[in-house]
Amino acid sequence: MTYIQSLIDAIALGALYGLVAIGIALVFGVMRLINFAYGELITAGGYTLAYLNGQPAIVGILACIGVVLALALVQERVAFRPLRGASPATMLVATFAVSFLLQAVFLLAFGSRGKTVGELGRLNRAWHPGSIHVRWISLVSLAVGAVLLAATTLILNRTNIGLHMRAAAADFRTARLLGVRANRVIVFAFLLSGLLASAVSILLTVQDPLVTPDYGVQVTIFALVGVVVGGLDRLLSATLGGFAIGFATSFVGDRLPTSSTQFLPSVIYGLVIVVLLLRPSGVFAPLRRAAVERV
């Protein structure tokens, strides 16, 4: 039974990492930019929720979404738009700079001790079907992950802006020659990835309620590793990669003896090295890459 319980928790954490992976892959698709400052969107959402403790949950959730979307727009407009067309290395360094800058701002504004989010804590209560112990947050994470993945897929496949994003991801220059507005597509990608980051903030603060200046960094790095393992070039493979890393982290973490949990990152990164040696383009990337669609 503990095996099934571990499985459910692992799927729930996988869903959360999958959401982060989609957010990173969406922006990468249209800008060829790996946004390391994505974690700070999650952190900003966490602080918003922490500062609205005591307010109705819906107020905190809406404010969290609003703040994260606004910060995503600011990142795009102030930091990344002026650098558009710069070399990939410059863009990458810029995302590190934005990440460190925002962490410093959080540190100055909110201190190093962290703020606690308590409003949605009741989702940590468990449901007991038989001898299994399932936290509601696991089920909610799973449901939210599935709904947002489906919604993102629908937007990409059924709307004009989604079509423009897919075209821009495949060949931005040709898309622009056809009249696709570069700014509109990129802003939309940032907004969509911001929306996903706000969902991650809400779900993550239930499981880990202490928000610190580097709160979103670890989940972002793990998800990023997952994205690379899955295959950065396709939304589906990136999502599966994110899911896989979350799943592996939770499942392996549960299976390791308590005295060995500090070795969890080593085990995960060891697995990653093996996977990348065997499938450098990503474990979920198609074998034939002749007609790759990136988003």
Place this chain on the structure above:
Amino acid sequence: MPEQPLLELRGVEVRYGGVPAVRDLSLAVGRGEIVGLIGPNGAGKTSALHAIMGVVPLAGGDILLSGRSIRGRRPEDIARAGVSLVPEGRHIFAGLTVDENLRLGLAARRGRGGLDGDLQRIHELFPVLREFRRRSAGALSGGQQQQLAIARALIAKPEVLLLDEPSLGLAPTVVERVFETLAQIRADGVTILLVEQRAQLTAGFADRTHVMANTELRLTLTPDQAFDTERLSAAYLS
């Protein structure tokens, strides 16, 4: 007073770094005309088209659409102003379906009026695109992909259609079919600037054909001069 050209290049200069790609290029395309631009590899033909579309910045000169300068405008704004490019190598989106590729062409279209009729006309010109509408564009043959690239440009209902070597890499019979289609498009009243390597075919087909060599315009031919190989060779080799 002569009619204002729909598209006019005035002393256009393009440089990549310090290296000139187009020097002092002036030409005009009137409404409903088809103008050819031919020349050997490296003559500057594609760079001229890229300059019109705003893909590369102008180092000098000006480009006017209906008498108004489009210099410095972004590619998407130029497309929305009524200039469509069928790029060299087709650049269709292989991972999207045929219908999705066509829908992308709508991004530059001003208003949806008459869309059904235009789509019907496109399917008359290119029946294969209706037949394979749900098929991945990457699964089409080279000739079919070229048809899709032209159809995608036409669905935007452009004022001017720019074609960059539409016959490149196609079998002779398919090239013939492409030129027949261009004749039909021209009969529909679309203004065309056609960049080609097939010199005599283009010179015989267009209202007039400019010859570029070594980044400059060297000669202008009328259809009855298409087989004046002596002048053509001299211009190519000059």
